[in-house]
Amino acid sequence: MEVRVQNIRKEFSRFPALEDVSLNIGSGELIALLGPSGSGKTTLLRLVAGLESPTEGTIFFGDQDASKKSVQERNIGFVFQHYALFRHMTVLDNVSFGLKVRPASRRPPAAEIRRRALDLLDLVQLSGLEKRYPAQLSGGQRQRVALARAMAVEPNVLLLDEPFGALDAQVRKELRKWLREIHDRTGHTTIFVTHDQEEALELADRVVVMSKGAIEQVGTPDEIYDHPVSPFVYGFIGQSNCLNVTLASGEIWFEDRPIGLRAANEPDGAATLYFRPHDVELIDGCGGCLAGLVTASRRVAGTRHLELDLGRGHPAIEIELPPERAASADHTRIAFRPTRWKLFRKAERPQAPSQSVDTQAHELVRVGA
Ligand SMILES: Nc1ncnc2c1ncn2[C@@H]1O[C@H](COP(=O)(O)OP(=O)(O)OP(=O)(O)O)[C@@H](O)[C@H]1O
Ligand SMILES: [Mg+2]
Numbered sequence: 001m002e003v004r005v006q007n008i009r010k011e012f013s014r015f016p017a018l019e020d021v022s023l024n025i026g027s028g029e030l031i032a033l034l035g036p037s038g039s040g041k042t043t044l045l046r047l048v049a050g051l052e053s054p055t056e057g058t059i060f061f062g063d064q065d066a067s068k069k070s071v072q073e074r075n076i077g078f079v080f081q082h083y084a085l086f087r088h089m090t091v092l093d094n095v096s097f098g099l100k101v102r103p104a105s106r107r108p109p110a111a112e113i114r115r116r117a118l119d120l121l122d123l124v125q126l127s128g129l130e131k132r133y134p135a136q137l138s139g140g141q142r143q144r145v146a147l148a149r150a151m152a153v154e155p156n157v158l159l160l161d162e163p164f165g166a167l168d169a170q171v172r173k174e175l176r177k178w179l180r181e182i183h184d185r186t187g188h189t190t191i192f193v194t195h196d197q198e199e200a201l202e203l204a205d206r207v208v209v210m211s212k213g214a215i216e217q218v219g220t221p222d223e224i225y226d227h228p229v230s231p232f233v234y235g236f237i238g239q240s241n242c243l244n245v246t247l248a249s250g251e252i253w254f255e256d257r258p259i260g261l262r263a264a265n266e267p268d269g270a271a272t273l274y275f276r277p278h279d280v281e282l283i284d285g286c287g288g289c290l291a292g293l294v295t296a297s298r299r300v301a302g303t304r305h306l307e308l309d310l311g312r313g314h315p316a317i318e319i320e321l322p323p324e325r326a327a328s329a330d331h332t333r334i335a336f337r338p339t340r341w342k343l344f345r346k347a348e349r350p351q352a353p354s355q356s357v358d359t360q361a362h363e364l365v366r367v368g369a
Contacts, residue, residue, distance in 0.1 A: 001062055001156040001189055002027045003048060008057035010043055017043045018213045021057075030183050030190045032200035035210030036236070041193040044210075045159050048191065049076045061156060074157075077150030077188070081162040084146065085134040091145050092117055092130035098153040120148040123182060140164075140171040147179070151186065158188040162195070172196075176203050197237050201225065209233050231344050234274045241317045243290075243310070245273045245343075252343070255312070260288035260337055271345055275338035277305065277320040286335030292317055293333055299323065308334060 003025040010018040018040045025031050033041040046052040048059060050071040059066045066074060077098075085094050093100075095117040099108060108116070121127055124144040134142055143163050150158060163179075164172040180203050183190055194200050200207045201221040209216045209224060209232075217229045228234040231242070246253045248268050252261040260283075261273075283289045292308030295316065299305075304325075308317045319336060 002060075003157055003189060003191075004060040005044070005048070006058045006060070008044070008047060008059065009055045010040075010047060010052065011055045016213055018047075018054075021213075021215055023208060023215065023218065025189060025191065027189055028187045030180070030192065030203065030205045032204035032207045033191060033193045033210060034195065034197060034200040034207055034236075035216075036195060038212075039210040040213040041195075041210055042161055045078075045161055045191060045193055048157065049078055049159055050074050075153060075155055077153060077155035077158045079143070079146045079150045079158075079160045079163045081165045085142055085149070087134050089133070090130065091121065091126065091132050091134070091137070094134070094145055095120055095130075095148045095152050097149060117148075117152060120152055121145075123151075123185075124148045125178075139167050140175060143167065143175065147182070151188065155188060158190040160190065160192045162193050164199075165194075172199070179203065201237070209236065211236070228274075228342070231272065231274065234342065234344075239277050239318065240274050241277065241315075241319075243273045243314065243317070245271055247271055247343075254290060254310075258288050259290050261341065263343060266343070269345075271343045273338070273341055273343055275341040277318045278303070279338055279340040280319045280321075280336045281339050282321070282325065283335040283337055289335045289337045290317075291333055291335040294331060306334065 005021060005023040005025075008018055008021045009016065021040070021044060023031075033044060035041055043052065047054055048066075050066065050069065053067065061069070061074065086097065089097070092114070096113050099113045099116065107113075118127070118130065121130055124147055126141060126144055126148070129137070129141070134145070137145065147160075147163065150160075160179075164175050167175065176199055179192075192200075192203065201224070204221065206218060206220055207224045208218050211232050217224060217233050219227070224233065224237055228237060234240045235242070243254060245259075246269070247263055247266050248258075250262055250264045250266065251258040252263055252271075252273065253259065254273075263271075290310065292310040294306050295309045296307040297304060300320075302323075303320045304323045306319050306321065308319060310317055319334075
């Protein structure tokens with residue numbers, strides 16, 4: 001089912017947990033809500049579920065105003081961050097629960113409930129464990145039971161609030177892949193909360209980046225990573241460097257020299273240059289470029305990360321190179337230039353972030369993409 005969140009504001013005793021949030025989720029889409037702690041992810045999920053009501057704004061399920069529907073009528077499947085299985089019930093009873101408590105008119109016969117629950121346990125690869133109690137399962141198995149339970153009611157929308165948050169990295173990775181497969185098979189419209197960017201980028205059709213109760217950017221994983229619309233998104237997704245620079249006559253200057261990057265048609269003045277560690281090229285005999293002293297170097301999987309000191313109290317810059325190019329770089333001076341980069345006007349953040357990324361006034365230039 002399609003879900004439309006329109007101009008939602010949510011206050012808790014005057015504290016605005018969400019401010020003017022709008023989001024359209026297509027039927028069958030897998031959406032990740034990604035943001036730091038306190039950014040409003042759980043609040044948004046609870047509003048969609050009907051566990052909270054908005055201070056202002058409307059949520060539509062299809063073309064119907066959901067505020068007119070109770071939590072039951074919304075028919076939501078919800079998996080919480082912390083295990084919320086019924087401890088005194090077997091795995092099978094946990095999965096069957098949502099169907100068993102339905103009013104008689106909408107409740108399937110007992111044999112049908114059992115069959116559906118067993119099918120779901122098969123889907124989440126827990127066949128044979130139906131008689132166990134939650135205490136007799138591993139953390140990953142418990143979350144899979146929770147997911148089966150959420151899906152048993154054939155929900156209009158599946159809401160997952162950091163369902164793998166409490167699990168170790170390896171198990172998380174496996175469950176993430178598996179969740180994507182299950183989603184592709186069942187096709188439930190799914191909203192998945194995480195503060196793990198890797199999880200969001202790998203799993204979701206679209207990622208919603210949230211900060212301080214507002215949406216900073218909505219886009220596919222590629223759009224979010226390759227075209228961040230604000231310094232916040234640049235800094236939050238993946239690694240990035242930022243440098244204070246000056247624009248003069250369409251040239252970008254660092255301190256007292258141009259660095260060989262052009263920003264045509266932009267007004268003169270101070271700005272911040274953002275670039276990712278892997279988006280750099282080394283320059284021989286630097287006339288117009290950036291240069292720094294290598295202060296640390298470490299091998300990370302297939303690349304070498306160098307930390308550079310650009311002097312005069314500038315924050316350290318990290319660049320990433322193929323190991324053979326950086327092998328003997330320690331304590332030497334390196335000249336380089338960003339190949340993909342973006343400028344933001346100084347100290348500027350979107351005042352009222354919205355979904356429409358192309359209207360952000362602070363975005364100046366991006367080249368070489
Ligand atoms: N019931 C409540 N009463 C008062 N304030 C609340 C309530 N629920 C949430 N808040 C506040 O609203 C803000 C958003 O909270 P929310 O739980 O949505 O964040 P989150 O993005 O899910 O964070 P986390 O990643 O830590 O789970 C926080 O500042 C939080 O303190
Ligand atoms: Mg939360």
